[in-house]
Amino acid sequence: MVRERKSLFSKAVSLALAAVMMVSVIGILPERVSAATEIKLNPSGTTNVAITDEQCSTVVQDYAWLTIKPKADGYLQLKFLSGSVAAPYSVGRVMLYNAAKNKVLSSEMSYNTNLTDSSYTTECYGLKKGATYSIRLNTSNGVKIAATFKKVSDKSGKKASKARNIAKKKVATGLFLAGKSETDCYKFKLTKNQKIKFNFTPYLTGTAYLTLSGPGVYTRTFTIGTGSWGKKYPVVTTGSVRAGTYHVKLKPASKTTTGYYKVTWK
Numbered sequence: 001m002v003r004e005r006k007s008l009f010s011k012a013v014s015l016a017l018a019a020v021m022m023v024s025v026i027g028i029l030p031e032r033v034s035a036a037t038e039i040k041l042n043p044s045g046t047t048n049v050a051i052t053d054e055q056c057s058t059v060v061q062d063y064a065w066l067t068i069k070p071k072a073d074g075y076l077q078l079k080f081l082s083g084s085v086a087a088p089y090s091v092g093r094v095m096l097y098n099a100a101k102n103k104v105l106s107s108e109m110s111y112n113t114n115l116t117d118s119s120y121t122t123e124c125y126g127l128k129k130g131a132t133y134s135i136r137l138n139t140s141n142g143v144k145i146a147a148t149f150k151k152v153s154d155k156s157g158k159k160a161s162k163a164r165n166i167a168k169k170k171v172a173t174g175l176f177l178a179g180k181s182e183t184d185c186y187k188f189k190l191t192k193n194q195k196i197k198f199n200f201t202p203y204l205t206g207t208a209y210l211t212l213s214g215p216g217v218y219t220r221t222f223t224i225g226t227g228s229w230g231k232k233y234p235v236v237t238t239g240s241v242r243a244g245t246y247h248v249k250l251k252p253a254s255k256t257t258t259g260y261y262k263v264t265w266k
Helices: 006-023
Strands: 038-040 045-051 063-068 074-082 091-098 109-112 122-127 133-139 143-151 172-176 184-190 197-205 208-214 217-224 233-236 244-252 258-265
Touching: 063 143, 074 133, 122 133, 122 197, 172 184, 197 208, 197 244, 208 233, 217 233, 244 258
Parallel strands: 038 063
Antiparallel strands: 045 143, 063 133, 074 122, 074 143, 091 109, 091 133, 122 258, 172 258, 184 244, 197 233, 197 258, 208 217, 208 244
């Protein structure tokens, strides 16, 4: 599933390629940007990657591979920056694969550095310690990428009886590991009757489900799509609810939903 940006990507590709071809800067060098090209990323911290116009082909299907083997559980953030001399901005697509490059582990993301919304310039993947991952990069022109891996200690429970308690106004960070479809469970306690405002902020490729249950609410599941990327998704009661313990379950819609998220309540 392509994040909700495909139409913009198609238009941007046409504009970028037109600009590039007008100044005749791009050369066709398949031996340098092809399926055989691999760029190793640091297992922690930031790796700065630069692909020039001269290294690209005018055929969008050409691609390079970024590979990483993290030393801890955490997330890899790819920040795309303009890196083209011939065009005013950079456009392309990325998708996460396994080490053998024969299994897709994420939906496809189309980046466009001409847009200011971070959902069009940033991608995140939840990665497992010790596993090797490959990221396929399709780029129509030069691009710069800041690839940063950050360790995350995900303490969410995998079932309700093991749910992680979240204190009021405290933020918990969790992971949806690529290729997995595990439920993350949280709970919080109201000591008095009050309204609930629970915020879920996804940095995910793909859709997630959020289920809220407890003594003062009807159990309800919310579908959170990619349009909420990087934005708070509030689950709010219309009025005060009874004191007691409330549970929240978070689940990826498929094994290709991956990345990290933040949760808090007040």
